[in-house]
Amino acid sequence: MASSRDDFIIAIRSAFLKKSTQQKFSLLTLVFISIFIIVLSSFDLKFIRYLKAGISEAVYRSSFIVSIPENFLKNTFFEIREYSTFFKNYKINKEELNELKSKSISDKITQFENEELKELINNYTLSSDKLLAKIIVDHDSPYLKSIIINKGSKDNIKIGTNIYDRSYLVGRVVEVNYKTSRVLLLSDLNSNVPVTIAPQNIQAIITGTGENYGEIKYIKEGISNLISQDSIVYTSGTGAIFKSGIPIGRVDVADTGSSKKFKVDFYSDFSQLKYVFAELVTKIDVKNEDQKVDAGNSQINNTVDTKLQILEDEKKIIEQTNLKFKNENELLKITINNLNKQISDFKNEVYDQKQIIAQYNIDLDEIEFLRLNLKFGHTCRKSFLNNDGFEVGTLEYKSCVMNKGQTDE
Amino acid sequence: MSNFKSRGFYIKFYSFLPIIVLFISVLNEFDLNYLKLEYFSFNFPFILIFFFTLKDFKNFDYLLVFLAGLVNDTVVGLPLGISSLSYILICIATSYLRNITIRPNPIKDWFYFLFIISLINSINYSILTLFFSYDLLLLSYLVNIFFTFILYMFFAYLFKYYLKGLND
Numbered sequence: 001m002a003s004s005r006d007d008f009i010i011a012i013r014s015a016f017l018k019k020s021t022q023q024k025f026s027l028l029t030l031v032f033i034s035i036f037i038i039v040l041s042s043f044d045l046k047f048i049r050y051l052k053a054g055i056s057e058a059v060y061r062s063s064f065i066v067s068i069p070e071n072f073l074k075n076t077f078f079e080i081r082e083y084s085t086f087f088k089n090y091k092i093n094k095e096e097l098n099e100l101k102s103k104s105i106s107d108k109i110t111q112f113e114n115e116e117l118k119e120l121i122n123n124y125t126l127s128s129d130k131l132l133a134k135i136i137v138d139h140d141s142p143y144l145k146s147i148i149i150n151k152g153s154k155d156n157i158k159i160g161t162n163i164y165d166r167s168y169l170v171g172r173v174v175e176v177n178y179k180t181s182r183v184l185l186l187s188d189l190n191s192n193v194p195v196t197i198a199p200q201n202i203q204a205i206i207t208g209t210g211e212n213y214g215e216i217k218y219i220k221e222g223i224s225n226l227i228s229q230d231s232i233v234y235t236s237g238t239g240a241i242f243k244s245g246i247p248i249g250r251v252d253v254a255d256t257g258s259s260k261k262f263k264v265d266f267y268s269d270f271s272q273l274k275y276v277f278a279e280l281v282t283k284i285d286v287k288n289e290d291q292k293v294d295a296g297n298s299q300i301n302n303t304v305d306t307k308l309q310i311l312e313d314e315k316k317i318i319e320q321t322n323l324k325f326k327n328e329n330e331l332l333k334i335t336i337n338n339l340n341k342q343i344s345d346f347k348n349e350v351y352d353q354k355q356i357i358a359q360y361n362i363d364l365d366e367i368e369f370l371r372l373n374l375k376f377g378h379t380c381r382k383s384f385l386n387n388d389g390f391e392v393g394t395l396e397y398k399s400c401v402m403n404k405g406q407t408d409e
Numbered sequence: 410m411s412n413f414k415s416r417g418f419y420i421k422f423y424s425f426l427p428i429i430v431l432f433i434s435v436l437n438e439f440d441l442n443y444l445k446l447e448y449f450s451f452n453f454p455f456i457l458i459f460f461f462t463l464k465d466f467k468n469f470d471y472l473l474v475f476l477a478g479l480v481n482d483t484v485v486g487l488p489l490g491i492s493s494l495s496y497i498l499i500c501i502a503t504s505y506l507r508n509i510t511i512r513p514n515p516i517k518d519w520f521y522f523l524f525i526i527s528l529i530n531s532i533n534y535s536i537l538t539l540f541f542s543y544d545l546l547l548l549s550y551l552v553n554i555f556f557t558f559i560l561y562m563f564f565a566y567l568f569k570y571y572l573k574g575l576n577d
Contacts, residue, residue: 011508027504030475030497037479037490042540052489059436059483066436139437139484146486175486182486189544210546 053177060148060180064136078272114245130164130277131155136180138273145188145208146171149276152179156280162242164277165268169193169235169246173278181278185270186214186248194238195248200226203236206248206264212271214249216262224260229253233264243279372401379405424468424575427461427568431474435481435492450549451556452526454481456564458496459522462503464572471500488541495529515565523558530554 040048082089137148151157153176161173163183171191175182184191191208197216205218216227231251237244249266380400382389390397400406422429434453454477461469478493485492502525506518530550537543 007509011505014504014508025472025475027471027497027501030471031494031501034475034478034490034494034497038488038494038536038540041489052483055479055489056483059480062480063436063484066433070437137484144486189546210549 056175056177056182057180060137060177063139063148067137067139129280129282131157131280133163133181133276133278135273135276138271145185145191145210145270146174147183147185147270147273147276149181149183149278150179151278152177152181154179155278157181157278160241161281162246162279164246164279165273166277167247168267169242169248170268170270170273170276172242183276186266187212187270193242193248194236195233196236196244197227197251198232198234200228200231202226203238206233212269213252213266214264216251216264219262224262227251227253227262243281369398369401372404376401376405426571427457427466427469428473428477431457431477432480435477436484449556450553451560452553453564454492454496455499455526455529455557456522456561457568458499459503459525459561460565460568462500463506463518465507466572471497474500487537491533491536495533498529498532499525515562519558519561519565522561523554526554526557 041052131151133149133151135147136150149163157173157176159173159176161181163170163172169186171183171185171188173181174184186193186206186208187210188208189210191214193206193214195204195206195216196202197204200223202219202223204216206214207217209215216233219227229251233248233251235242235244235246235248247267249264252263252265254261254263379386380389380397382391390400431454434457458469458474462471462474474496475493478491478496479489481487481492482489502521506521510517530553534545534547534550537545
């Protein structure tokens, strides 16, 4: 027993510490270095950030070069597949193009209106430039869904920069190096985007599933039934992580029997991305006419600043009040709905009771008729001796009985 | 003379082929995920490292394996050191198996491989979820372990041919 334990200890010690002729480090040393690196990478130190950025820069470039043959084969495969459905797609695209051309004009008008309204709401406007970026690494890992683009801090890319495929949202930047950046795709499990579902105007959050679709989560109770098939999902801009109004995908309602699942089919196919757009946003203050005129006078400027501060505070208060009113409004709506439901229940109850009363009255009449029938039935019934009588069951007979044997005449 | 030199280069290249393939696979994520076969993924570096460290292949330096892990973390986007630790743990496991084995048996190696990759992926999953708050699908890990285990024998067969070619 003791000898087998010794053997085990010897084997373990040998596995950890013994170096072969070619090995420069023992495995135990390498384990400690690995753990040290893991611990270091969990701290957000400046030195480590730079080191990581350096390693990432070199590795992403190498990965791009190494992936060239595989990417070539992959792209050839996809191109061949595309050619086989080329004509069919051409016809569909032509129709879609005609529709889109007509929609495009009204969209532009809406966009201008939107910009004007945003300027009115805030005292700043956002100007954005879209920067074309090439995807250099696109390994579809089963665990993490991300891509590497060839633009980094040198090109003013920042953490959180929104990334687009045409005008559709693809994800946001989560790691920035000097000339490369990592983009977390919407399909990643760690991706959460605040969205609006149109036309119902429902606020929700979509999360990635690790597959090529998203799932609507964190939706207010009771309003999920309003979501219909093919509803459009776009960013709401809540939390200021994503710009508002960027299209994401369409809702696909999957009924699983007991509950409904709301999938979001992304407009963009993340596995087919070659180039993407990174949106560089700059905040420009909107100066009103008064400020421009009084630019030279610092004292007046101070006054204007104070006024602006007051106005800003006032705006905040109004926003807060507005929010409160909205909440109250929501509560009132719920109360109204409940009351309406109660009214409807009461109406049903009253109707049922009326029915019972009516039945009771009929029963009373019947009993009265039967009682009188016993007494006066023989005077009203037509018989050999009573020629003036009536046939049993007729209205005249009933009337005669109810009149205690006296006819109407 | 030049012919002799070029032959020497090829022999050297051939003998370093496993480590070159390891670096290509971590840089390229060679796992056929882009084929979009549902529920299909496998970890090629695990198979490669397990096989060649088990055979105590002389040109398969632990330091290079460690560096390959760092490269893999950078490419995949995991915290640095996670894959290095996984790869080194495989090396330790194979070294231990070598020490206790008198008569090697491929089937025993195969099931030992299943145990080791399950253990390492569990450690991986635990570190990522507990310390780095990653959201991960456990099913993906299970599927990955299953296919890595299944494909081990196929690749082991290919690698044996490679070793045979090297000895010849």
